[in-house]
Amino acid sequence: MTSSTPPPHVALFPSAGMGHLLPFLRLAATLNSHGCHVTLITAEPTVSISESDHISTFLRFNPKINHQSLQVQPLDSSTDISDPFFKQFEAIRRSLHLVTPMLKSTSPPVTSIVTDITVSASMAEAVSELNIPSYVLCTTSAKFFSLVCRLPVLISDPVNFEAEKIQIPGVAPIAKSSIPPPFLIPGHFFVKELLANATSFPKFKGILINSFTEFEPQTLKALNDGKVMHGLPPVLPIGPLPAVDYPIKEVNEESQCRILQWLDTQPNRSVIYLSFGSRTALPVDQITEIAKALEICSYRFVWILKLSKVDKEDREDLVDILGQTFLNKVKNRGIVIKEWVDQEKILSHSATGGFVSHCGWNSIMEAAEWGVPVVAWPLFGDQRVNAEVVVDAGLGVWDRSWSGQRVVEAEEIVKKVAEVMDGGEMIMRRAELVRVEAMRAVGDGGSSDASYVKAFF
Numbered sequence: 131m132t133s134s135t136p137p138p139h140v141a142l143f144p145s146a147g148m149g150h151l152l153p154f155l156r157l158a159a160t161l162n163s164h165g166c167h168v169t170l171i172t173a174e175p176t177v178s179i180s181e182s183d184h185i186s187t188f189l190r191f192n193p194k195i196n197h198q199s200l201q202v203q204p205l206d207s208s209t210d211i212s213d214p215f216f217k218q219f220e221a222i223r224r225s226l227h228l229v230t231p232m233l234k235s236t237s238p239p240v241t242s243i244v245t246d247i248t249v250s251a252s253m254a255e256a257v258s259e260l261n262i263p264s265y266v267l268c269t270t271s272a273k274f275f276s277l278v279c280r281l282p283v284l285i286s287d288p289v290n291f292e293a294e295k296i297q298i299p300g301v302a303p304i305a306k307s308s309i310p311p312p313f314l315i316p317g318h319f320f321v322k323e324l325l326a327n328a329t330s331f332p333k334f335k336g337i338l339i340n341s342f343t344e345f346e347p348q349t350l351k352a353l354n355d356g357k358v359m360h361g362l363p364p365v366l367p368i369g370p371l372p373a374v375d376y377p378i379k380e381v382n383e384e385s386q387c388r389i390l391q392w393l394d395t396q397p398n399r400s401v402i403y404l405s406f407g408s409r410t411a412l413p414v415d416q417i418t419e420i421a422k423a424l425e426i427c428s429y430r431f432v433w434i435l436k437l438s439k440v441d442k443e444d445r446e447d448l449v450d451i452l453g454q455t456f457l458n459k460v461k462n463r464g465i466v467i468k469e470w471v472d473q474e475k476i477l478s479h480s481a482t483g484g485f486v487s488h489c490g491w492n493s494i495m496e497a498a499e500w501g502v503p504v505v506a507w508p509l510f511g512d513q514r515v516n517a518e519v520v521v522d523a524g525l526g527v528w529d530r531s532w533s534g535q536r537v538v539e540a541e542e543i544v545k546k547v548a549e550v551m552d553g554g555e556m557i558m559r560r561a562e563l564v565r566v567e568a569m570r571a572v573g574d575g576g577s578s579d580a581s582y583v584k585a586f587f
């Protein structure tokens with residue numbers, strides 16, 4: 131950018147769910163710090179209070195970022211979609227035509243737009259008349275993204291698609307058991323949406339992805355060599371997207387302080403952190419086994435126990451679920467909490483030595499950024515493919531039978547956690563290498579840093 135060129139003005143449109151919103155907020159802040167004008171467009175009402183809280187606080191602490199709301203019409207009750215986030219994706223798709231007049235009236239004029247993968251087909255259509263470069267921000271792994279890109283071909287060849295290992299040129303094979311079951315159901319609404327979105331990718335100028343070259347080298351190369359999808363634009367890794375520091379309203383300050391102060395008093399890398407993300411509630415029998423595991427093992431721990439799918443408005447007390455005896459037994463060795471925490475503060479703490487994770491992609495990028503080895507415990511959606519990536523990148527371990535299909539027993543949990551916590555130098559060294567590579571990627575002139583220049587300047 132020369133001094134006479136006006137700065138780019140980037141409009142960002144996340145869809146629904148914290149796992150989609152947070153990387154957009156991070157991208158908004160990063161672009162702003164690179165000198166871009168940024169307009170954040172959010173769909174309202176949001177599905178969860180978490181999302182509206184994050185949006186409002188983020189905007190308050192980043193006053194240079196403009197905001198526009200897109201009012202979406204909630205779907206009527208006759209829809210057969212039950213997942214609240216999928217309902218919202220659909221409601222957004224139906225309202226996206228309203229984005230065009232919004233973008234046309236923005237001053238200074240918008241020079242590019244970044245949208246979420248879940249609504250890419252509708253967005254490509256809505257903004258086509260504006261003739262500005264548009265990008266997709268992919269919030270999952272490059273490996274899962276390559277599966278989505280390849281879906282039209284795979285579906286047209288059911289024999290190959292149903293083989294035990296799915297082959298995508300240039301990409302490590304994907305186990306059939308890692309594929310979300312709806313992908314294998316012809317005509318499933320989720321598959322129809324994915325197909326429409328995948329087919330729209332060639333209409334974009336590029337795909338930004340919250341991953342980094344050194345973490346998924348083979349897959350990113352295959353995508354950019356045109357092996358995975360014909361006509362796919364450049365896939366530009368920009369990860370790990372850095373956290374944005376703002377006081378999150380729903381974080382219970384007292385609980386957060388309690389965790390951080392407690393971590394301050396624990397030895398280096400002695401604590402295992404367990405969290406299954408913002409939208410996954412484990413079945414009660416699985417929660418019981420985790421509690422048993424934490425009781426019989428000797429590790430210190432921080433366990434975020436989410437009891438409901440959307441917001442953390444859980445009525446039940448921890449004591450009702452876990453029992454007073456358990457809480458008493460572990461009280462000097464661990465913390466169980468059901469509120470939202472600032473995860474990055476826990477992962478970046480020197481006392482944290484391991485992360486039992488559902489492999490939501492944001493969590494994996496955060497573990498990579500801070501070099502925390504992962505015990506992968508994927509449950510649904512893209513998480514199993516993400517777990518494959520974790521293992522291939524050397525960031526952690528995964529017992530493939532841990533996939534949300536059965537209750538994993540306490541003894542198994544103890545054994546797997548020990549692989550990370552007592553795994554010795556090897557596992558720590560590999561995670562540390564990932565951290566150094568992540569830091570280089572986003573540093574000046576690094577592979578992810580270079581992608582910003584390619585896309586926006």
Ligand code: UDP
Nearest residue numbers: 149407408409470471472473490491492493
């Ligand atoms: N997160 C957090 N506190 C919580 C739960 C989640 O800060 O109590 C953040 C986490 O750091 C990550 C995001 O929420 O950035 C969750 O995204 P991810 O892709 O890991 O999982 P999802 O919630 O989409 O399943």
Ligand code: UDP
Nearest residue numbers: 147149219247248269270323324327511512
């Ligand atoms: N996805 C998509 N269209 C949809 C829903 C999902 O393309 O309508 C893809 C997208 O790549 C997403 C992945 O499927 O990252 C998993 O979806 P999910 O909503 O579970 O994402 P998460 O919130 O767990 O990141």
Ligand code: UDP
Nearest residue numbers: 213215309310311312509510511512534535
């Ligand atoms: N789901 C989701 N994102 C996805 C796929 C699934 O949020 O990308 C949710 C959705 O509510 C779905 C449920 O997870 O109904 C089960 O999904 P899936 O069939 O992939 O899981 P499995 O049958 O393997 O448990």
